[in-house]
Amino acid sequence: MEISGTAQHEAWQARALPPVEQLRGDLWSIPVPIPHNPLRYNSIYAFALDGGGLGLIDTGWGSDDAWAALTAGLTAIGGDVTDIRGALVTHLHFDHLGLAGRVREASGAWIAMHPADATAVRSLTTSGAQHAVDTEVEFLVGLGADRDEAVSDVGAAENFGAWTSMAVPDRMLEDGEHADFPGWRLRAVHTPGHTPGHLCFAEEATGLFFSGDHVLPRISPNISTNARGGDPLRDYLDSLAAVRDLDPTEVLPAHEWRFRGLADRVDSLTAHHEHRLAELLAAIAAHPGSTPWQLAAHLTWSRPWEQYERRMRIFAVTETDAHLRLLASRGLVVGSGGPVPTWTPAAR
Template sequence: MEITGTAQHAAWEARTLPPVEQLRPDLWSIPVPIPHNPLRYVSTYAFALDGGGLGLLDTGWESDDGWRALTEGLASIGGGVGDLRGVLVTHLHFDHLGLAARVREASGAWVAMHPADVDIVRRLTTTGARSAVDGEVDFLVGLGAPREEALSDVGGAENLAGFHRMAVADRLLEDGARADFPGWDLRAVHTPGHTPGHLCFAERRTGLFFSGDHVLPRISPNISSGPGSGPTGDPLGDFLSSLQAVRDVAATEVLPAHEWRFRGLTDRVDSLTAHHEHRLTELLDAIRAHPNSTPWDLASHLTWSRPWEQYARRMRIFAVTETDAHVRLLARRGLVVGSDGPVPTWTLAAR
C-alpha cells in the first residue's frame, strides 16, 4: 500500500489537524474535527460542479468547532456554504451526517443517502432519546451485560440527544445510482457492514474511489451488531462480502473518510479480510476455552488495543457488539451454537 496523503499522514503522526488540500483542479479535502475521539477528524470532500456551485461528500461532526472548520475550509477554496448544491453522505454516523442539517438550512442543498440508513435516521429522529437508551441497554443485557453496567456504559439520554436532530435525507441513492454532481461521474456502491446503508463512491472519469469508512488505511472500521440488527442479522458477513465487491475496483487513488489517502485497494482489502479471519479464529479459541459464555464475557478474552480493564462506556459497547458480530458469523458458518433463552451462551458446534 502506498501512502498518497502525505500531509495527512504527517499530521496524524504529529497529532494535529491536516491542512485543507486541493487534490485536483476541481476537488478539495477539508478536515473537520471530531471531539474526544481517537479518529480525530473526518475528511469531507468538496467538488466544483459544472454550471457553478459545490458538492460535498460527508459533512463532519455537529459542533461549533466542526461548523467553523467546514465553513473556513470552504472559504479557503474560494467558496462558502451558500455555494453548496448537494451533499452525499456515506453513512448515518454523526461524524459524517452530523452537520448536514446545518448545511441544508444554510444553503438549501439536498442531502442524499442509501435508503437503509435513511430508515434508521428517521427512526432515531422520531424516537425519544430515553427510548433509544432503553433499547440499547436491553440489547446489551441480551448479550450478557449486567443491567447496572449496561446502564453505566450507555449513560443518560442527554448523551444521545444530538443524534435525534440529524438530517433525514431528501434523496435516496441505491447501489449503482449516479450522484447529481454535474461534471462528475460518481456512482454509489452499496457496501453494508459498518452500517446497513454504507455507501462508497466510484468516480469513473478519474478512477478515484471515495471509500468512506468501508476501507481505511490503518484500522478496520467497527463492525457491530445493534438493536436494529435483529436476531439473524450478520453485519460482519455483510462487511466481508462488501469488501470482495470492491476488491478489484481499478482505483487510481483511495480517498477514505479518516486517516490518509492511499493506493493499493486490492492489498488493503486482502489485509482487512485476513484481519477478521484471524479475529474469528481467536474468538473460536476463546469459545473453546470458555464454553457457555456470552459475548459480554467473550470480549474480555480477546486481544484489544489496551488492557480490557480500561474499557468502559462507549469503547466497551463497541468491543462487545463487535464480538457479537463475529460470533454471529461463526454461527452462520456452523462452527458455534447458541443456547436457547433471552441471553444465549455459545459453545463449539459438534463436529
C-alpha cells in the same frame, strides 16, 4: 499499499490537523475535527460543479467547532457554504451526518443517503432519545451485561439529543445510481457492514474511489451488531470482496490518509477478521457456555480489558457479537437460545 496523502500522514504522525488540500483542479479535501475521538478528524471532500456551486461528500461532526472548520475550509478554497448544492453522506454516524442539517439550512442543499441508513435516521428522530437508550440497554443485557453496567455504559438520554435530531435526508441513492453532481460521474456503491446503508462512491471519469469508513488505511472500521439484528460482519466481508478488484487510481477515505492499493488493503482487512474469528473460536473452546459480554474479555484489544468502559466497551462487545454471528452462520459455534444466549463449539 502506497500512502498518497503524504501531508495527511505527516499531520497524523505529528498529532495535528492536516491542511486543506487541492487534490485536482476541481476537488479539495477539508479536515473537520471530531472531539475526544482517536480518529481526530473527517476528510470532507468538496467538488466544483459544472455550471457553478459545490458538492460535498460527508459533512462532519455536529458541533460549532466542526462548523467553523468546514466553513473556514470552504473559504480557503474560494467558496462559501451557500455555494453547496448537495451533500452525499456515506452513512448515518454523527461525524458524517452531524452537520448536514446546518449545511442544508444555510444553503438549501439536498442531502442524499442510502435508504437503509435513511430509515434508521428517521427512526431515531421520531422515537426519541429515551427509546434509543432503553433499546440499547435491553440489547446489551441480552448479550450478557449486568443491567446496572449496561445502564452506566449507555448513559443518560440527555446525551443522545444530538443523535435524535440529525437531518433526515431528502434524496435516496441505491447501489449503482449516480449522484446529481454536474460534471462528475459518481456512482454509489452499497457497502453494508459498518452500517446497513454505508455507501462508497466510485468516480467513473477519474477512477477515484471515495471509501467512507468502509476501507481505511490503518484500522478496521467497527463492525457491530445492534437490536435490528442481521449478520453485519458477513455483510462487511462480502462488501470488501465486491470492491476489491475495482483498481481505482486513488482511494480517498473519510479518516486517516489517502492511499493506493485497494486490493492489498482489502486483503489485509479480510485477513484481520479471519484471525479475529479464529481467536474468538479458541476463546469459546476455552470458555464454553459464555455470553458475548464474557467472551469479549478474553480477546486481544488495543489496551487491557479492565480499562474498557462506556462506549468503548459497548463497541467491543457488539463487535464480538458480530464475529459470533458469523461463526454461527458458518456452523462453527452453537448458541443456547433463550433471552441471553451462551456459546459453545459446534459438535464435529
